[in-house]
Amino acid sequence: MDALWILASTGLWDAVLRIATPLIFGTLGALLCERAGVLNLGIEGIMTFGAMIGWLTVFSGGGLWTGLLVAALCGALFGLLHAGLTVPLGLSQHVTGLGITLFASALSYYIFRLVVPLEASPPTIAAFRPIEIPLVAEIPFLGEVLASQTAPTYLALALVAVMGWVLFRTPLGLAIRMTGENPHAAEAQGVNPLILRTACVMAGSALMGVGGAFLTMSAFNSFFPTMVQGRGWICIALVVFASWRPGWALFGAVLFAAFDAYQLRLQSALENAVPYQLFLMAPYLAAIGALALMARKARVPQALMRPYRRGER
Numbered sequence: 001m002d003a004l005w006i007l008a009s010t011g012l013w014d015a016v017l018r019i020a021t022p023l024i025f026g027t028l029g030a031l032l033c034e035r036a037g038v039l040n041l042g043i044e045g046i047m048t049f050g051a052m053i054g055w056l057t058v059f060s061g062g063g064l065w066t067g068l069l070v071a072a073l074c075g076a077l078f079g080l081l082h083a084g085l086t087v088p089l090g091l092s093q094h095v096t097g098l099g100i101t102l103f104a105s106a107l108s109y110y111i112f113r114l115v116v117p118l119e120a121s122p123p124t125i126a127a128f129r130p131i132e133i134p135l136v137a138e139i140p141f142l143g144e145v146l147a148s149q150t151a152p153t154y155l156a157l158a159l160v161a162v163m164g165w166v167l168f169r170t171p172l173g174l175a176i177r178m179t180g181e182n183p184h185a186a187e188a189q190g191v192n193p194l195i196l197r198t199a200c201v202m203a204g205s206a207l208m209g210v211g212g213a214f215l216t217m218s219a220f221n222s223f224f225p226t227m228v229q230g231r232g233w234i235c236i237a238l239v240v241f242a243s244w245r246p247g248w249a250l251f252g253a254v255l256f257a258a259f260d261a262y263q264l265r266l267q268s269a270l271e272n273a274v275p276y277q278l279f280l281m282a283p284y285l286a287a288i289g290a291l292a293l294m295a296r297k298a299r300v301p302q303a304l305m306r307p308y309r310r311g312e313r
Contacts, residue, residue, distance in 0.1 A: 012261055013145045017153055018219055020257035022047070024156040025211030026235035027242065027249040028163055029075075029204035035167065035244055036200035037180040037193075037303040038086060041097025044232030045104030046078045046205050047212030048225070052108040054213030055223040056115060058125045068152065068213050075209020076202040078104055083201040087194055090307030101232070109225045127221040128152060150218045152210070157250070159207070164246040176200060180301035183308040193308045208232070234287060241291050243298045255290065259283035 026043055033040040040046075050071035057067040082100050085091045116122060128150035139146075167173035175196060178186040183193035211231075216223045234256060242248035260283040 010141060010144045012258075012265060014148045015261040015264075016254060016257045017145065017149055018257075019260050020253040021153045021156045022211040022214045022219070022231055023235055023238065023253035023256060024160065024250060025207050025214065026232060027238045027253055028156075028159055028246060029207030029211065030235050030239045031242065031244055031246065031249055032163065032176075032204035032207070033079075033201050034239055034304055035180045035301060036176050036197045037183065037301060037306065037308070038083065038197055038201050039093045039097065039305050040079070040082055040201060040204060040208075041094060041236070042078060042082050042100030042104065042205070043097075043208050043235055044228060044230070045101035045108075046075050046208040047215075047228045047232050049078065049104040049108045050075050050209030050212030051216045051227060052112050052212075052223050052225075053209075055125060055216035056111070058217060059115075059123060064126075064128055064217055067217055068210055071209040071213035072206040073209075075212075076206040078209075079202040079205025080198070082205065083198040086307070087197045087201070090309065093305050105225070112223060112225065122222040122224055124221040125217070127216075128218040152214050152218050156214075160246045160250045167246065177301075180303055183303055187310070194310075197308070208235075211235075237287060237291050240298055241287075241294045243294065244301065252290070256283055256287055259286045 026047060030040055030043055053074050054067040054071035057070045058064060062070070078100055082096055085096045086093045130148045130150055131154075132147045133154075165173075167176060175186060175189075175191045178189070179191060179193045179196050179200075183197075186193050186196070212228060215227055220227070238249055238252040238256065241252040263283060
């Protein structure tokens with residue numbers, strides 16, 4: 001009964017949305033890159049740097065929204081680096097992405113230690129506070145869940161709808177999807193695939209940076225180098241799970257977050273009846289199982305990871 005009662009509690013779903021928010025930002029960012037034909041494995045490092053630079057901006061006296069903006073700009077710069085190496089030069093997207101992850105993660109730790117010497121606990125900042133939307137707060141159950149969320153969570157949910165509309169209802173979205181499917185056909189229609197791919201990688205990387213900043217500016221109020229904890233790699237898997245569609249990306253992020261939040265509460269409910277390592281494994285096993293089922297039906301953008309060179313066929 002305790003296990004069933006947990007599923008019906010608003011506390012669980014409060015945590016689900018908080019855990020899902022950085023995954024939503026990261027998945028949307030990776031999805032945008034891949035829709036344009038570029039795999040961005042730099043996501044783990046970009047999220048780590050976004051978490052650090054967002055926290056550092058606020059710690060240095062900047063505002064919370066300024067911190068998110070700085071994290072987005074830094075993410076876009078890493079995206080520009082990734083795109084510069086992979087789009088016009090045609091270098092390996094796998095190797096470049098992993099290199100950016102290592103570089104951004106190491107740079108995050110280096111800058112953090114320049115500002116904050118070794119201490120027992122890292123300094124904290126005043127993080128985003130929950131906000132209530134008057135009419136939404138009156139909705140039974142859902143209103144209680146949303147009332148404990150911060151502004152970046154609402155932003156993430158809104159971005160799902162915006163990206164879905166842009167990709168599937170606008171000429172820009174058609175150009176992005178065409179570039180990811182057949183860049184030569186896109187060029188024949190007057191689209192410059194090199195510029196569009198670069199712009200999408202920069203925009204997607206900016207979203208990744210914001211996802212990392214959420215961790216230090218909303219979910220927590222301090223930074224430590226390992227706080228991203230593989231969320232970037234989960235986002236890459238969620239893009240495949242979602243079949244490169246924003247709505248399904250939201251569902252996948254919430255599903256993974258639900259397993260993660262549920263296992264934490266189930267550990268307390270069952271105490272020592274089951275080894276805690278099994279609970280920690282559960283969300284990742286569920287993600288692997290869901291990915292295995294969905295990947296068989298997923299339609300991969302045909303030009304994903306294929307360098308585009310003008311004049312070649």
